[in-house]
Amino acid sequence: MPAWKYTARDREGKNVSGIVTAKSQGDAVADLRKRSLMVLNIKQTGSAKKGKQGGLLAGLFKPRPSGTKDQIVVFTRQLATMISAGVPLLESLEVLQEQADTPGFRVCLDGVIESVRGGSDLSTALDKYAKVFPSIYVSMVRAGEVSGQLDDILVRLAEYQEASEKLKRDIKAAMTYPVISLVMVLGITLFLMVGIVPKFKEIFDSLEIDLPSLTKGVLGVSDALQSHFMLVMAGMAGMVALFHIWKRTRWGGRQWDWIMLRVPVFGPLFQKVALSRFSRTFSTLIKSGVPILGALEIVSETAGNRIISDVIENAKENVRQGHTLAEPLMESSVFPPMVTRMVQIGEKSGSLEQLLEKISDFYDDQVSAAVKTLTSMIEPIMIGIMGFMVGGIVLAVFLPIFELQKKLGAS
Numbered sequence: 001m002p003a004w005k006y007t008a009r010d011r012e013g014k015n016v017s018g019i020v021t022a023k024s025q026g027d028a029v030a031d032l033r034k035r036s037l038m039v040l041n042i043k044q045t046g047s048a049k050k051g052k053q054g055g056l057l058a059g060l061f062k063p064r065p066s067g068t069k070d071q072i073v074v075f076t077r078q079l080a081t082m083i084s085a086g087v088p089l090l091e092s093l094e095v096l097q098e099q100a101d102t103p104g105f106r107v108c109l110d111g112v113i114e115s116v117r118g119g120s121d122l123s124t125a126l127d128k129y130a131k132v133f134p135s136i137y138v139s140m141v142r143a144g145e146v147s148g149q150l151d152d153i154l155v156r157l158a159e160y161q162e163a164s165e166k167l168k169r170d171i172k173a174a175m176t177y178p179v180i181s182l183v184m185v186l187g188i189t190l191f192l193m194v195g196i197v198p199k200f201k202e203i204f205d206s207l208e209i210d211l212p213s214l215t216k217g218v219l220g221v222s223d224a225l226q227s228h229f230m231l232v233m234a235g236m237a238g239m240v241a242l243f244h245i246w247k248r249t250r251w252g253g254r255q256w257d258w259i260m261l262r263v264p265v266f267g268p269l270f271q272k273v274a275l276s277r278f279s280r281t282f283s284t285l286i287k288s289g290v291p292i293l294g295a296l297e298i299v300s301e302t303a304g305n306r307i308i309s310d311v312i313e314n315a316k317e318n319v320r321q322g323h324t325l326a327e328p329l330m331e332s333s334v335f336p337p338m339v340t341r342m343v344q345i346g347e348k349s350g351s352l353e354q355l356l357e358k359i360s361d362f363y364d365d366q367v368s369a370a371v372k373t374l375t376s377m378i379e380p381i382m383i384g385i386m387g388f389m390v391g392g393i394v395l396a397v398f399l400p401i402f403e404l405q406k407k408l409g410a411s
Contacts, residue, residue, distance in 0.1 A: 004028040004044055008037035025110075026098055041117065065111060066104030067132040073161045075100075075109075080154030089150075090116055108132050121145055136281060136298050143289040153288050160284045163360075164277070167367060171273060174371040181382040189389050194229065197222040200397050211400050218396035257306045261334065265377070269370045274305045275339060276363035278312070283356035293320060308334055325352075 004025065007017045016037065022028035029039050067075075075096055082092040093116060097109035108129050115125035123142035126133040137157065144153030201219050204211060211219070225232060246252035260270050281302055285295035296316040303309045314328040326344035329335045339359055346352030 004042050006032060006037075006039055006042040008032055008039045010038075011036050026094055029094065039117065063103040063107050065108035065129050065132060066102070067108055068102075068105075069161070069165055071100075071102070071105050072132070072137070073158055073165065075105075076154050076158040076161065080151050080158060083154065084151035089122060105132075122150070134302070136285065136302060139290050139294060139298055140285065140288045143285075147289050156284060156288060160280060163280060163364070167273065167276060167364060170367055170371050171269075174269065174374050177375060178378045178382065181378070182385075185382065185386045185389060188386070189393070190225070192390065192393050193218075193222045193225050197393065197397065198226055204400055207400075207404065210403075212396075212403070214392070215396045215399055218393055254306045254310075257308075261305065261307060265374065269367065269374065270305070271334070272363045272366045272370065274303060274308050275335070276360050276367060278303060278308065279339070279356045279363065280360035283353045283360060286353040286356070292325075296325075311335065 003019050003021050005017070005019050006028070007015060010016055020028050020031055022031055025042060025044070028042060032039050032042075078096055079092055082095065083089060087095075090113065093109060093113045097106060097113055100106040100109055111128065112122075112125040115128065116122060121142070123138050123145055126141060127138045130138075140153050140157050141150070144150035147153070197218060201222065204215075204219075247256050261267050261274075263270075278299055282295055282299045285298060286292065290298070293316060296312055296319065300309045300312040300316065303312060311328060311332040311334055314332075315325050318328050319325050324344070324347055326340050326347060329343060330337075330340045342355045342359055343352065346355035
């Protein structure tokens with residue numbers, strides 16, 4: 001059984017230290033609490049069953065701190081419930097750490113518990129795991145600690161995360177169908193060009209007939225794919241790799257984000273998603289007591305589009321210089337007049353967070369409606385594309401047969 005070295009404070013306020021054996025750190029802490037000791041620090045010192053090799057292997061295979069979006073939402077909601085019920089923060093964290101369903105998230109919460117037990121604020125402890133808890137999460141928790149309303153802030157944070165995840169699911173639902181359909185169309189076309197068309201080429205060569213231009217073109221593409229298949233695949237992979245490299249550059253990323261806002265059909269959807277994310281994030285941060293400049297900085301980082309991020313950065317500089325937030329938003333072509341006018345009214349009336357929340361609700365409804373419309377539009381479009389590509393190949397194959405049949409009939 002592992003041994004745990006602890007430092008604690010007794011009822012008289014004196015610091016005491018010693019070693020206790022327990023199956024887990026939680027059991028060791030529980031045992032010490034039964035002795036009326038408040039644990040200040042505790043760490044494992046050894047085990048009767050583990051040697052140096054076992055400790056080394058445990059260190060090598062220790063999971064990295066990690067956590068999914070769903071885990072963070074559940075953790076936030078449960079932590080808010082326990083704190084509002086009067087359960088101390090450290091004890092709440094220990095309970096949630098014990099019931100964590102993945103080793104990575106358990107390790108992450110274990111680190112948070114150690115920091116809090118060592119005297120750190122919860123926000124400071126969470127900030128050490130930036131890959132799991134983003135900046136908006138840490139900022140809202142810090143605001144909750146300062147205002148003394150941590151439970152309310154955690155509830156608001158959980159609601160924000162749930163709304164954001166729902167929006168992401170709607171977008172994935174809108175994008176999954178066309179991507180799968182396009183892959184299937186390209187796969188069927190590739191199969192026809194490589195596996196079926198070459199067999200007809202052998203027949204046409206044996207007949208020695210004059211082929212139509214469409215048939216010559218299809219046979220030429222089929223021959224190129226068959227003869228240089230690996231080269232074509234390598235070229236396509238290279239183009240994809242170059243596209244990703246270009247998109248990661250500052251200039252390329254901005255150009256791509258600009259295209260995504262202007263592309264037909266999907267552009268308006270992406271713009272509505274970005275506006276909804278901006279409004280909801282900004283509203284949630286202001287409601288939680290985060291200063292407006294800090295809120296704008298976080299909103300800029302989480303906008304998901306560089307064009308919108310640049311506009312928000314300009315707005316932040318405008319506010320820092322004592323001007324209004326609405327002015328730079330009005331000058332941009334990204335934010336519609338309705339949004340900028342409501343922001344302007346919100347600044348004047350002091351109800352900016354309420355109006356931003358109404359904007360986010362409006363655009364959430366718009367996104368849901370757009371997703372339904374796109375889903376109904378994409379199916380006939382993809383059927384048309386498949387019919388055009390497959391039908392063109394079939395027509396190219398049968399045109400020479402029709403011509404040959406006419407000649408045979410005439411003779």
